[in-house]
Amino acid sequence: MKTQSFWEATTPQRPDYPTLEGNLQVDVAIIGGGITGITAAHQLARAGKRVAVLEARRVGGGTTGWSTGNLYVPVGPYFHNIASTRSQEVANTVAQARFSALNFIEEHTRKYSIDCHFARRPWYFFTQEEDMTSLVEKEAEALQQAGMPAEFVTQVPGLRYESVKRAVHMDGQARIHPLRYVLGLAGGVTQLGGQIYEHTTVLDLKEEEDHCLLRTTQGTVTCQQMIIATHIPIGIHTVQTVAAPYRSYVVAMRLKSGAYPDAYYWHNDKTHHAITTHSTDSMELDMLMIAGNHHKTGQASHQEYQHYFDELESYARQHFDVASVEFRWSAQHYRSGDGVPYIGLTHKGAKRTYIATGFYADGLVYGTVAGIQLADTIAGEGSAWLEAFDATRGTNLSTVGEFIKENTNVAAQYLKDIPAGQVSHFDDIGLGEGKTIEVDSEKLAVYRDAQSQLHICSAVCTHMKCIVNWNNAEKTWDCPCHGSRFMIDGSVIEGPAILNLERKSIDPTTGHLLHTGGKTSGEREINNPIT
Amino acid sequence: MNLIYTAIGFFALAALLGMYLLTFVLRGKETPKAIVFSHGPLAVLGVVLLIIYIARGGPNPWESLVLFVLAALGGLYMVSRDLTGRPIPKALAVGHGLLAVGGFVLLLVFAFGN
Ligand SMILES: Cc1cc2nc3c(=O)[nH]c(=O)nc-3n(C[C@H](O)[C@H](O)[C@H](O)COP(=O)(O)OP(=O)(O)OC[C@H]3O[C@@H](n4cnc5c(N)ncnc54)[C@H](O)[C@@H]3O)c2cc1C
Ligand code: FES
Numbered sequence: 001m002k003t004q005s006f007w008e009a010t011t012p013q014r015p016d017y018p019t020l021e022g023n024l025q026v027d028v029a030i031i032g033g034g035i036t037g038i039t040a041a042h043q044l045a046r047a048g049k050r051v052a053v054l055e056a057r058r059v060g061g062g063t064t065g066w067s068t069g070n071l072y073v074p075v076g077p078y079f080h081n082i083a084s085t086r087s088q089e090v091a092n093t094v095a096q097a098r099f100s101a102l103n104f105i106e107e108h109t110r111k112y113s114i115d116c117h118f119a120r121r122p123w124y125f126f127t128q129e130e131d132m133t134s135l136v137e138k139e140a141e142a143l144q145q146a147g148m149p150a151e152f153v154t155q156v157p158g159l160r161y162e163s164v165k166r167a168v169h170m171d172g173q174a175r176i177h178p179l180r181y182v183l184g185l186a187g188g189v190t191q192l193g194g195q196i197y198e199h200t201t202v203l204d205l206k207e208e209e210d211h212c213l214l215r216t217t218q219g220t221v222t223c224q225q226m227i228i229a230t231h232i233p234i235g236i237h238t239v240q241t242v243a244a245p246y247r248s249y250v251v252a253m254r255l256k257s258g259a260y261p262d263a264y265y266w267h268n269d270k271t272h273h274a275i276t277t278h279s280t281d282s283m284e285l286d287m288l289m290i291a292g293n294h295h296k297t298g299q300a301s302h303q304e305y306q307h308y309f310d311e312l313e314s315y316a317r318q319h320f321d322v323a324s325v326e327f328r329w330s331a332q333h334y335r336s337g338d339g340v341p342y343i344g345l346t347h348k349g350a351k352r353t354y355i356a357t358g359f360y361a362d363g364l365v366y367g368t369v370a371g372i373q374l375a376d377t378i379a380g381e382g383s384a385w386l387e388a389f390d391a392t393r394g395t396n397l398s399t400v401g402e403f404i405k406e407n408t409n410v411a412a413q414y415l416k417d418i419p420a421g422q423v424s425h426f427d428d429i430g431l432g433e434g435k436t437i438e439v440d441s442e443k444l445a446v447y448r449d450a451q452s453q454l455h456i457c458s459a460v461c462t463h464m465k466c467i468v469n470w471n472n473a474e475k476t477w478d479c480p481c482h483g484s485r486f487m488i489d490g491s492v493i494e495g496p497a498i499l500n501l502e503r504k505s506i507d508p509t510t511g512h513l514l515h516t517g518g519k520t521s522g523e524r525e526i527n528n529p530i531t
Numbered sequence: 532m533n534l535i536y537t538a539i540g541f542f543a544l545a546a547l548l549g550m551y552l553l554t555f556v557l558r559g560k561e562t563p564k565a566i567v568f569s570h571g572p573l574a575v576l577g578v579v580l581l582i583i584y585i586a587r588g589g590p591n592p593w594e595s596l597v598l599f600v601l602a603a604l605g606g607l608y609m610v611s612r613d614l615t616g617r618p619i620p621k622a623l624a625v626g627h628g629l630l631a632v633g634g635f636v637l638l639l640v641f642a643f644g645n
Contacts, residue, residue: 236615417564441560460561464614467564499616519618520559526616 001309003474005066006252006287006327007179010280014183017059020197020218026050028378029214029223031202033059035178035364036356037229038186039371042108045192047379052223053186053194054216056201060182062494063231066331067364068250068291070264070276071105071174072123073098076360077339078135079142085338085398086388088145093388094340095146101368102174105181114184116177117279124156125266126167132268133166140168158261159275161319173264175278178364202234203498205529207353225378227354228346228531229370231363232334232483234498235529236464238347242337242395243358244406245297245483245495251312252278252289252327255320260285273315287326290316291361296409297332297495298469298480305330305473330474332483332494333361337399337406342391343370344377346531353531354378355391410466413480417443417467426454426511434470434477434488440513442521443467444504445477447488457490457501462526468501477501499526534584535592535642541577542599542635545570549628556624562613571606574631578603581638592641598634602627 028044030037033055044051053059073095075082083091109118127136143150153169186196197218204215205226214221228234232243262285265275274291292315293308295301302308309328316322336342336358343366346353354377356370369385376383395403420438426446429435434447436459443459445468457477459467466481476493477486484495491500502521505514519525548570555562578599585591605627609619 411568414564414568419563419566441555441558443561458561462616465561465564465616522555522561523559523618524616525618528616530615 001325001328003329004327005329005331006278006289007065007067007069007177008061009327010177011065011179011183014058015187017055017186017196017198020054020200020216020221023219024052024195024221026052026195026221026223028052028225028227029054029212029221030227030229031205031214031234032056032062032229032231033182033186033196033198034062034064034229034231035060035182035367036231036370037227038182038189039368040227040229040374041189041194041196041371042185042192043372043375044378045189045194047375047381049379051189051194052221053189053196054200054202054214054221055196055198056492058198059186059196060179063331063333064182064364064367065179066329067178067361068274068276068289069176069178069278069364070274071102071176071365072264072362073102073148073170073173073365074123074125074139074143074266075339075362077335078139079146080138082339083142083145085396086340090340090388091142092146093385095143095148097369097373097385097388098365099148101365101372104368104372105176105365106174108185108188109176109181112184112188114181116180116184117283118174118176118181119283120172120174122263123170123173123266124153124167124263125268126156126161126164127268128161128163128165129269130165135268136166136168143168143170156265158263159265159319161267175264175276176364177278201498204527205235205353205531207350212352225352225354227356227374227378229356231332231359231494232357232496233346233355233531234496235531237355237496237531238394239342239355239357239391240482240496241407242403243334243342244409245332245334246294247297247330247332247478248291248294248361249308249312249330250289250291250328251309251316251325252287253313253316253320253325254286254323255288256323257321258286260288273312288316288320288322294333296480297483297485298471298478299413300471303472305471309473332485333363334358334483335360337395337402341366341370341389342393343373343389344386344391346391348392355531410481413466426506429454432475434472434475436467436470439506439511442504442513445470445486445490445501447475449488454506455488456504456506457486458504458521459501460521461497462492462499462501463495463497463528498528532642534580535638538577538580538584539635539638539642541573541580542631542638545574545577546631546635548573549631553624553628556619557621559618562619567610567613571610574599574603574606592638595634595637595641598630598637602630602634605630
């Protein structure tokens with residue numbers, strides 16, 4: 001089954017925004033039209049700033065349109081961990097910021113009458129395993145300390161799970177159709193005079209003494225401030241040593257009974273499963289979604305990525321009366337070293353460049369927090385959240401272990417780039433399969449399509465030169481170092497890479513690389529702005 | 532003297548990998564990163580042993596150390612260019628190698644000269 005996001009498939013009218021033509025001068029340029037970029041643009045336009053969003057593909061078409069549409073105060077890395085890696089005060093600020101962001105989303109769905117199925121509902125966190133009960137308890141206490149109405153319950157309504165050992169409930173969380181919401185808010189941006197450009201990729205960015213300069217595929221943009229709202233900053237950035245890329249999986253199903261529980265659940269046993277329900281085209285619930293199975297991008301422990309979807313499906317069949325599987329998709333999240341996102345000026349010396357990343361899979365709410373915080377900072381209104389999310393904080397003593405773990409992992413990926421000698425195994429690549437092989441001392445990413453035609457690119461990631469790996473569920477090339485992903489023709493999908501993988505050609509008779517007359521891979525200048 | 536012999540061992544291994552890497556740079560190919568990240572640390576181990584030997588006092592091959600440190604700086608610069616997507620100047624790669632060879636020869640003369 002082809003992967004497709006439920007949200008993409010259930011968004012009826014998608015406005016087309018123009019492509020940038022020529023040069024542009026604005027107060028603030030925002031790179032990326034996901035929930036972060038669009039929220040920031042909305043708030044800046046409201047504050048009277050001239051603002052332009054530059055989106056490489058379609059508004060909401062990044063992770064925002066491939067998420068699971070839940071809005072909640074709790075966080076994946078848990079508040080009790082944040083209290084220990086940072087402080088209880090930081091945990092409280094994070095909880096307050098998320099609470100405000102949730103309210104912001106509700107207000108704006110009303111303000112612009114966005115048909116995005118916003119509805120309040122409870123959140124449940126439970127376990128069936130004795131040795132996981134203390135985790136549930138610690139998290140409930142941390143939420144309570146942060147002023148959130150978390151309470152222990154003995155039942156988990158809506159589910160038929162037996163012998164629940166410990167459960168927590170919190171009212172006032174919500175569900176939403178994230179793509180429709182972002183498109184609706186984007187409508188608000190243009191109403192307020194903001195500009196949005198689609199199919200406009202930013203290729204280079206530079207902070208100068210008194211302005212910023214962005215070069216796009218279409219023209220240049222000069223501005224006073226810029227926000228890199230690309231989920232992970234594009235180009236090379238120190239935050240990439242502390243924000244690690246993970247993929248997770250979602251399966252959406254219809255139920256025979258039609259009894260869709262109206263809540264958001266975290267089932268924490270040895271593995272974590274998130275259970276949610278949504279509606280296709282009205283407020284009536286008609287879709288069950290199970291999400292989970294994280295692994296580092298490009299480093300699946302199962303060669304067959306299908307395994308991750310199958311596991312979620314069998315979990316669902318074990319607990320629900322599944323009638324049919326309708327959609328399957330996966331998406332990326334970036335984990336921060338201490339469990340708190342990095343939102344703010346990009347480095348200590350920066351005056352005009354802002355970033356927002358490290359959201360875990362909690363970023364519809366965090367993206368909204370980031371949009372509000374960055375706009376308030378740029379508009380000079382100040383923000384009470386600034387210090388908690390400071391993007392320049394790096395690592396500290398309690399997170400140094402995590403820092404070493406993630407960076408050793410990256411180093412290990414480089415050490416896999418061993419010269420294999422003169423081998424060409426084009427014949428070993430089956431229909432619909434991708435493999436990295438070495439020809440003429442160059443690593444190639446080769447895909448054979450259903451018509452047996454080969455699609456060949458350099459396998460060297462254009463970010464920082466790790467070797468990409470084949471993802472056979474999505475038919476993409478995924479970089480195991482910082483999570484850049486590329487299509488079979490080499491074009492960038494997401495991640496910090498800006499340039500596409502280099503296209504390569506092979507002489508079919510000799511099996512050797514054809515020289516196209518340009519520079520060879522090792523001599524190609526890759527534009528990688530250090531942001 | 533055992534320290535010097537061990538350092539010579541590390542430098543010899545680093546030199547073999549370095550020559551192999553040079554063939555990639557001169558042909559304009561991407562360098563295999565497993566070799567890059569083995570070559571550098573091996574050479575660094577050699578330099579560390581050399582520094583320990585010199586720090587103990589007495590006659591020492593300090594000229595060799597100077598050449599190795601210069602070569603190491605060039606190596607670091609080349610790695611940073613490589614990983615950030617800027618081509619490695621071929622002359623710099625050759626110069627780095629010549630400095631290291633110079634340091635290695637001086638070290639051999641010091642160890643086995645008499
Ligand atoms: C499986 C999964 C489920 C999730 N479910 C939830 C959930 O239920 N609730 C929740 O709160 N969070 C959830 N998240 C997290 C959330 O979806 C993301 O954190 C959030 O959408 C990130 O938004 P963003 O705007 O920062 O990034 P994105 O939505 O990824 O937007 C970034 C945009 O930048 C653009 N871009 C990239 N490079 C360039 C360039 N060079 N030039 C111009 N534009 C560029 C991209 O095209 C993209 O549109 C989930 C995440 C995953 C992986
Ligand atoms: S994403 Fe950084 S090397 Fe590929």
